Amino acid sequence: MKKLKAVVVGAGWSAEGHTKAFQHYGVEVLAICARKPDIVQKVASRLGVTEASTDWRKSLLKHKPDIVALTTPAILRTEVIELAVDLGCHIISEKPLALTAEEAGDIYNLIKDTGLKHGFAATHLYDPSVAYMRQLLTQEKVIGELKEVDIGYTRRISNGTTSEMVKPWNWMNSLAHGGGILNNGLTHRLGMLERMTGMKVVSAIGEAKAVIREALSCRKSATFECGPVRNSRSKRHPNLRRAYAMRRTIFRHFFRWRRTPLNRRSLHEKSW
Secondary structure, three states: OOOOEEEEEOOOHHHHHHHHHHHHOOOEEEEEEOOOHHHHHHHHHHHOOOEEEOOHHHHHHHHOOOEEEEOOOHHHOHHHHHHHHHOOOEEEEOOOOOOOHHHHHHHHHHHOOOOOOEEEOOHHHHOHHHHHHHHHHHHOOOOOOOOOOOOOEEEEEEOOOOHHHOOOOOHHHOHHHOOOHHHHHHHHHHHHHHHHHOOOOOOOOOOEEEEEEEOOOOOEEEEEEEOOOOOHHHHOOOOHHHHHHHHHHHHHHHOHHHHOOHHHOOHHHHHO
């Protein structure tokens, strides 16, 4: 059986995750590509990748890999995908796929009829608890026919001043680069929703807002809330109590990290 070969474009924490996943399943990572030579060399050396490149185009043309993994900011992905398609490479991209729905549609249309495998990394939908929810909802139908699903997503940002609370700026803080809570959080929620319900999301409506309030520790915090807020209890569903129990169960799986005291959690855990 032919051993698959890959090139990873980007050298951040997600690039490390993609590289380790490839290596775990026997895929040879030929090169890691990024802008800064010192950083890409450090990452490649730590992960045992021979080539640390600052020219992704040259690396793709040189190796013509089976798979290209994109872990760059969303604003930088289109050119890489275009060349990868021309070379006949399968593609796995970090989310969001692009800055706008129109750009994402153009990318999809570019690759959909080529026969190449492609996808973006909404990895939470593969969690065992999501598979279990799908079984409860679609096979056992424990709450009857599904009528409505509300999605809520919050991100708490502490205003602490200690050095351990300070996180360097990165592209995920910039909407213009494809960052932002909806681009990077809602993508997971939509993937989970489709997996759990067995349905396709055809449209979405909601809101994003910042709420400034005093936390219990008397430190100021900002909570970003996404999605419409409704009082589901008013529906008086006959199996409502069981539905809420299921919701608490699934939330315990996904948000177990919240139980750790703030001063013992790393900032990455607090901000996802």
